[in-house]
Amino acid sequence: xxxxxxxxxxxxxxxxxxxxxxxxxxxxxxxxxxxxxxxxxxxxxxxxxxxxxxxxxxxxxxxxxxxxxxx
Numbered sequence: 001x002x003x004x005x006x007x008x009x010x011x012x013x014x015x016x017x018x019x020x021x022x023x024x025x026x027x028x029x030x031x032x033x034x035x036x037x038x039x040x041x042x043x044x045x046x047x048x049x050x051x052x053x054x055x056x057x058x059x060x061x062x063x064x065x066x067x068x069x070x071x
Contacts, residue, residue: 003030003059005059007030007062007066010067011066026052026055028045028056029041029043029044029046030042030062032066032069040069042062
């Protein structure tokens with residue numbers, strides 16, 4: 001929830017969906033779906049860790065990736 005809140009505050013009128021499909025177990029991913037339908041991966045913790053905490057990003061890192069993808 002911290003990541004979705006940070007993304008909402010970073011960009012006006014941004015729609016954030018949380019797990020529209022069943023998520024993978026023990027992983028965390030954030031993707032941007034652009035208006036043209038293309039998808040950009042902003043964060044993937046699948047290949048990170050152990051420790052488990054490495055699988056989850058700091059919200060600021062995801063916001064930075066979002067802003068660079070929108071630029």
